[in-house]
Amino acid sequence: xxxxxxxxxxxxxxxxxxxxxxxxxxxxxxxxxxxxxxxxxxxxxxxxxxxxxxxxxxxxxxxxxxxxxxxxxxxxxxxxxxxxxxxxxxxxxxxxxxxxxxxxxxxxxxxxxxxxxxxxxxxxxxxxxxxxxxxxxxxxxxxxxxxxxxxxxxxxxxxxxxxxxxxxxxxxxxxxxxxxxxxxxxxxxxxxxxxxxxxxxxxxxxxxxxxxxxxxxxxxxxxxxxxxxxxxxxxxxxxxxxxxxxxxxxxxxxxxxxxxxxxxxxxxxxxxxxxxxxxxxxxxxxxxxxxxxxxxxxxxxxxxxxxxxxxxxxxxxxxxxxxxxxxxxxxxxxxxxxxxxxxxxxxxxxxxxxxxxxxxxxxxxxxxxxxxxxxxxxxxxxxxxxxxxxxxxxxxxxxxxxxxxxxx
Amino acid sequence: xxxxxxxxxxxxxxxxxxxxxxxxxxxxxxxxxxxxxxxxxxxxxxxxxxxxxxxxxxxxxxxxxxxxxxxxxxxxxxxxxxxxxxxxxxxxxxxxxxxxxxxxxxxxxxxxxxxxxxxxxxxxxxxxxxxxxxxxxxxxxxxxxxxxxxxxxxxxxxxxxxxxxxxxxxxxxxxxxxxxxxxxxxxxxxxxxxxxxxxxxxxxxxxxxxxxxxxxxxxxxxxxxxxxxxxxxxxxxxxxxxxxxxxxxxxxxxxxxxxxxxxxxxxxxxxxxxxxxxxxxxxxxxxxxxxxxxxxxxxxxxxxxxxxxxxxxxxxxxxxxxxxxxxxxxxxxxxxxxxxxxxxxxxxxxxxxxxxxxxxxxxxxxxxxxxxxxxxxxxxxxxxxxxxxxxxxxxxxxxxxxxxxxxxxxxxxxxxxxxxxxxxxxxxxxxxxxxxxxxxxxxxxxxxxxxxxxxxxxxxxxxxxxxxxxxxxxxxxxxxxxxxxxxxxxxxxxxxxxxxxxxxxxxxxxxxxxxxxxxxxxxxxxxx
Numbered sequence: 001x002x003x004x005x006x007x008x009x010x011x012x013x014x015x016x017x018x019x020x021x022x023x024x025x026x027x028x029x030x031x032x033x034x035x036x037x038x039x040x041x042x043x044x045x046x047x048x049x050x051x052x053x054x055x056x057x058x059x060x061x062x063x064x065x066x067x068x069x070x071x072x073x074x075x076x077x078x079x080x081x082x083x084x085x086x087x088x089x090x091x092x093x094x095x096x097x098x099x100x101x102x103x104x105x106x107x108x109x110x111x112x113x114x115x116x117x118x119x120x121x122x123x124x125x126x127x128x129x130x131x132x133x134x135x136x137x138x139x140x141x142x143x144x145x146x147x148x149x150x151x152x153x154x155x156x157x158x159x160x161x162x163x164x165x166x167x168x169x170x171x172x173x174x175x176x177x178x179x180x181x182x183x184x185x186x187x188x189x190x191x192x193x194x195x196x197x198x199x200x201x202x203x204x205x206x207x208x209x210x211x212x213x214x215x216x217x218x219x220x221x222x223x224x225x226x227x228x229x230x231x232x233x234x235x236x237x238x239x240x241x242x243x244x245x246x247x248x249x250x251x252x253x254x255x256x257x258x259x260x261x262x263x264x265x266x267x268x269x270x271x272x273x274x275x276x277x278x279x280x281x282x283x284x285x286x287x288x289x290x291x292x293x294x295x296x297x298x299x300x301x302x303x304x305x306x307x308x309x310x311x312x313x314x315x316x317x318x319x320x321x322x323x324x325x326x327x328x329x330x331x332x333x334x335x336x337x338x339x340x341x342x343x344x345x346x347x348x349x350x351x352x353x354x355x356x357x358x359x360x361x362x363x364x365x366x367x368x369x370x371x372x373x374x375x376x377x378x379x380x381x382x383x384x385x386x387x388x389x390x391x392x393x394x395x396x397x398x399x400x401x402x403x404x405x406x407x408x
Numbered sequence: 409x410x411x412x413x414x415x416x417x418x419x420x421x422x423x424x425x426x427x428x429x430x431x432x433x434x435x436x437x438x439x440x441x442x443x444x445x446x447x448x449x450x451x452x453x454x455x456x457x458x459x460x461x462x463x464x465x466x467x468x469x470x471x472x473x474x475x476x477x478x479x480x481x482x483x484x485x486x487x488x489x490x491x492x493x494x495x496x497x498x499x500x501x502x503x504x505x506x507x508x509x510x511x512x513x514x515x516x517x518x519x520x521x522x523x524x525x526x527x528x529x530x531x532x533x534x535x536x537x538x539x540x541x542x543x544x545x546x547x548x549x550x551x552x553x554x555x556x557x558x559x560x561x562x563x564x565x566x567x568x569x570x571x572x573x574x575x576x577x578x579x580x581x582x583x584x585x586x587x588x589x590x591x592x593x594x595x596x597x598x599x600x601x602x603x604x605x606x607x608x609x610x611x612x613x614x615x616x617x618x619x620x621x622x623x624x625x626x627x628x629x630x631x632x633x634x635x636x637x638x639x640x641x642x643x644x645x646x647x648x649x650x651x652x653x654x655x656x657x658x659x660x661x662x663x664x665x666x667x668x669x670x671x672x673x674x675x676x677x678x679x680x681x682x683x684x685x686x687x688x689x690x691x692x693x694x695x696x697x698x699x700x701x702x703x704x705x706x707x708x709x710x711x712x713x714x715x716x717x718x719x720x721x722x723x724x725x726x727x728x729x730x731x732x733x734x735x736x737x738x739x740x741x742x743x744x745x746x747x748x749x750x751x752x753x754x755x756x757x758x759x760x761x762x763x764x765x766x767x768x769x770x771x772x773x774x775x776x777x778x779x780x781x782x783x784x785x786x787x788x789x790x791x792x793x794x795x796x797x798x799x800x801x802x803x804x805x806x807x808x809x810x811x812x813x814x815x816x817x818x819x820x821x822x823x824x825x826x827x828x829x830x831x832x833x834x835x836x837x838x839x840x841x842x843x844x845x846x847x848x849x850x851x852x853x854x855x856x857x858x859x860x861x862x863x864x865x866x867x868x869x870x871x872x873x874x875x876x877x878x879x880x881x882x883x884x885x886x887x888x889x890x891x892x893x894x895x896x897x898x899x900x901x902x903x904x905x906x907x908x909x910x911x912x913x914x915x916x917x918x919x920x921x922x923x924x925x926x927x928x929x930x931x932x933x934x935x936x
Contacts, residue, residue, distance in 0.1 A: 047510075048510035048512070048513045049493075049508065049510045051491055051493065051509070052493055052758060052761055052799070055490050055491075058488070059488070059490060059648060059799060060799070060800075060801045164801055228807070229806035229808075230801055230806050231797075231798060231799065231801050312474075312478070313475075313478075323541075325541065356489075357483070357488055358483055359474065359477055359478070359483060359489075360478075
């Protein structure tokens with residue numbers, strides 16, 4: 001099987017491809033700030049400043065076009081067995097209408113991608129991932145009775161996230177949506193056939209909706225209309241980047257790199273090192289990377305992912321010392337910065353942001369396996385006026401922000 | 409006599425609670441006594457109309473010190489602040505101006521009125537930030553006593569002088585201008601467009617009985633930029649659940665440190681013997697003794713209402729008597745069936761996510777003041793409006809909204825005397841709605857419930873003397889080492905063991921928390 005070219009091949013390769021929601025998102029994106037996500041047009045922020053979008057996710061609800069996610073339909077007698085082989089999770093134990101977060105590794109136990117597997121209940125599954133991965137998993141399909149169809153272009157997806165997301169969906173659907181955390185349902189929303197999963201990338205109450213691309217506009221309109229009284233706002237990727245750090249979620253290509261794309265060994269990470277060791281089910285027989293992961297699991301970790309809280313008073317003091325007001329932009333930063341204990345570099349920050357809801361500066365960092373206990377005091381590099389300084393930081397538990405409504 | 413405390417605090421407003429939290433955190437046995445059934449004083453949320461939560465009095469969280477949020481872990485105690493996104497000013501001719509957080513977007517808006525002003529506006533902001541930086545450190549500690557400074561005070565004054573010298577000469581001149589000029593005169597040096605100047609000038613008059621052309625009002629403009637230098641903290645905003653959520657979070661923090669808080673416990677008087685405060689006597693006759701008594705009510709009520717003139721030095725009593733309140737504002741809270749639609753920017757949109765100023769022109773503002781000077785409320789008052797339900801859906805049912813309207817001028821000293829306010833209350837409310845209807849036709853039809861607060865109501869219900877929202881005018885002669893009076897700006901009073909911790913002390917009003925924190929720190933340092 002070959003890659004299906006998007007939308008019947010009728011796109012201009014000079015431009016990122018419009019997602020199925022483009023007709024709706026484009027007029028709303030008054031900032032004209034877009035970026036390329038897996039080859040697609042994706043909105044960075046709808047307005048020129050993104051605080052309203054951030055607060056919508058935490059106070060009311062935000063609607064995000066996540067169609068560029070890779071979506072692969074996995075069917076056939078061996079579907080569960082195959083997914084248990086290509087991911088680190090035991091999908092054979094995944095009950096119908098449930099979703100599981102998965103890590104995908106190479107044979108050396110190094111991360112390729114992370115995503116979710118949904119058990120659609122009819123014997124078929126859907127694998128989602130951050131980047132194109134059909135070819136990678138197809139390499140392992142020999143010997144399995146399984147069919148793999150890349151539905152990335154034919155299935156449109158929306159995330160609706162925030163404390164009001166349930167109320168909005170129930171209003172749009174005209175019925176209760178009693179989904180539990182990581183549960184899935186197939187339903188008709190006002191006549192539009194969708195799958196709906198209680199999942200997301202925000203660490204808040206939220207859902208992801210999946211429909212055939214031809215229904216995308218109708219679905220968007222229905223949700224925006226139902227969301228109006230609840231102050232639903234369309235939200236771009238910039239606000240998402242802040243909330244996902246608050247939620248402690250790692251991002252492929254930022255906090256870890258996909259092993260096949262790494263030119264050097266030291267750039268690769270295992271799921272344990274990337275802070276998603278919980279997505280590895282060991283002791284269940286062989287799967288891609290299992291030997292290496294079993295071995296690694298028995299040893300002390302080489303490095304690990306931790307949450308850091310940077311000392312805001314020290315950041316303020318540092319600004320004051322050069323006569324500047326302490327302006328921390330409300331925007332996530334993906335610049336790598338060294339982390340020290342005294343003179344020794346023990347790691348590096350990969351993602352950082354000011355958290356408006358916590359009023360603190362937080363970061364995800366990879367540090368040596370021996371230094372990551374919560375409460376540990378470290379120093380991180382902080383550049384101001386072109387001069388390197390160091391400011392104190394403390395290792396804290398992830399997630400930084402974990403509202404009970406996420407699971408209630 | 410009942411159990412004894414280290415400190416008893418009279419008044420459960422946000423400053424009293426802040427003071428209590430800091431004292432309890434330092435291990436003191438603290439009791440807070442609040443007269444009303446609900447905590448928060450003027451920083452309060454009440455469900456006056458079912459399903460709609462009004463921030464009855466104070467409607468934005470202005471300059472709440474980031475130190476307090478951190479030190480008391482207010483986020484953990486439930487405080488979530490949502491920033492005010494913009495400032496929207498509709499004009500009678502159908503035009504409008506919105507100032508946004510994005511500089512370029514704001515420039516494009518202003519350029520519609522004056523390309524010259526569009527260029528000057530960001531520079532003005534930068535200049536204000538530089539000047540605000542000079543003022544900000546003063547907020548977080550007791551002011552030095554310039555009249556009789558003592559050694560420590562001299563050092564503080566010296567530091568202040570040094571930071572003044574460190575300012576650019578141009579900024580030094582601006583600083584002096586700000587202390588002496590009117591808001592309008594100061595803005596005239598920067599801008600030509602009335603549409604821009606009018607909504608900017610009003611920040612100089614809020615909480616004072618002055619007009620935009622009165623000298624001294626320029627200084628207060630600076631307070632507006634103080635939030636900017638708190639940088640990331642973004643301290644201008646709504647508290648999720650209404651302004652009362654600030655008080656609730658602080659109270660929760662205070663309790664977590666062991667403070668005791670009682671509501672419906674009105675204090676009748678402070679028992680003073682031989683010049684020393686010994687206990688508080690509640691209205692129910694019970695008496696509670698403490699090592700110190702800290703008043704979080706305003707200076708006049710503290711000294712004349714609770715202490716009694718017979719216990720005060722006559723000169724001190726006179727100075728407290730002359731401390732000006734002159735409440736000049738009222739408040740209208742509305743429950744709305746739908747969002748208002750402004751003629752100049754119809755429908756829903758981001759322009760409704762900030763504050764809305766009805767300040768049509770400099771002349772209109774000055775005219776509004778003229779009427780108030782002679783005991784009438786303005787027939788076309790300045791309105792500062794917020795619709796917090798636009799960003800906080802917890803305070804109104806889905807699709808419905810809460811609108812909070814701050815109204816200036818509503819003079820406490822009405823022609824027929826302040827007691828006559830209740831009979832004019834609804835007529836005053838009508839004036840406000842009629843004013844707003846000119847910009848927002850159809851508003852009246854969407855009103856489900858209306859609450860009108862006159863200065864008289866603010867005094868009677870919330871204990872704000874003469875209805876002044878800041879426990880005394882925020883005018884230059886009543887600030888810093890002169891608040892509430894020379895020699896007593898350090899939170900102490902001439903009555904031994906009686907302290908003050910609220911907006912009538914430095915640095916003054918607003919939901920800042922500084923007086924409460926500063927007072928607690930001064931008391932702990934004093935080792936009394």
